[in-house]
Amino acid sequence: SELKQPPSVSVSPGQTARITCSGDVLPTQYAYWYRQRPGQAPVILIYKDFERPSGIPERFSASTSGTTVTLTITEVQAEDEADYYCQSADNSGNFVFGSGTKITVL
Amino acid sequence: EVQLLESAGGLVQPGGSLRLSCVASGLTFSNEAMNWVRQAPGQGLEWVAMISGGGTSTFYADSVKGRFIISRDNSKNTLYLEMSSLRVEDTAIYYCAKREYQLGFDPWGPGTLVTVST
Numbered sequence: 001s002e003l004k005q006p007p008s009v010s011v012s013p014g015q016t017a018r019i020t021c022s023g024d025v026l027p028t029q030y031a032y033w034y035r036q037r038p039g040q041a042p043v044i045l046i047y048k049d050f051e052r053p054s055g056i057p058e059r060f061s062a063s064t065s066g067t068t069v070t071l072t073i074t075e076v077q078a079e080d081e082a083d084y085y086c087q088s089a090d091n092s093g094n095f096v097f098g099s100g101t102k103i104t105v106l
Numbered sequence: 107e108v109q110l111l112e113s114a115g116g117l118v119q120p121g122g123s124l125r126l127s128c129v130a131s132g133l134t135f136s137n138e139a140m141n142w143v144r145q146a147p148g149q150g151l152e153w154v155a156m157i158s159g160g161g162t163s164t165f166y167a168d169s170v171k172g173r174f175i176i177s178r179d180n181s182k183n184t185l186y187l188e189m190s191s192l193r194v195e196d197t198a199i200y201y202c203a204k205r206e207y208q209l210g211f212d213p214w215g216p217g218t219l220v221t222v223s224t
Contacts, residue, residue: 041216094168
């Protein structure tokens with residue numbers, strides 16, 4: 001199973017960025033979101049479709065609609081420039097990651 | 107605070123073998139399922155393998171099945187990945203990561219680079 005993300009999204013500081021992730025498994029499997037800054041390990045932002053771990057700012061939120069899940073980042077800051085990955089599971093229970101989206105803050 | 111730290115990777119020839127380890131602290135290690143996730147240079151994330159807390163259940167990505175073995179020593183709080191028949195396409199940063207049921211991969215180790223090349 002495949003999870004498709006746009007390769008890149010550009011956004012100005014203070015604006016809202018939205019990243020989509022599409023896949024046939026998403027109506028039946030939870031989605032997760034991770035941020036990976038250059039040279040660093042990924043960090044979880046969202047679990048179980050829209051839950052936010054402690055320590056993750058409210059600027060990060062997620063929603064689902066059918067085969068598409070969306071990560072929304074409001075009030076974008078320079079520090080949000082990173083790669084973002086969605087993740088779910090295929091019908092065999094194996095974990096799959098999206099192709100990744102690079103957010104560029106203009 | 108949970109911390110994970112992978113051992114040094116290295117350079118290995120195609121067809122060769124390498125064992126990675128990941129030492130965990132700040133958690134009851136035997137209670138936690140553990141995973142390996144890799145990232146080829148300039149590429150995205152790929153889940154590699156998972157092992158249950160007790161070590162009795164293991165799961166692998168098709169790309170490594172039959173070549174890699176995930177294991178753990180709960181007395182040493184250590185996770186392993188035994189890699190054999192290595193291919194150039196196995197070149198990647200390898201991360202260990204904890205995963206609780208439905209809570210996602212969290213946290214991740216800093217990663218270790220494995221290079222398969224002549």
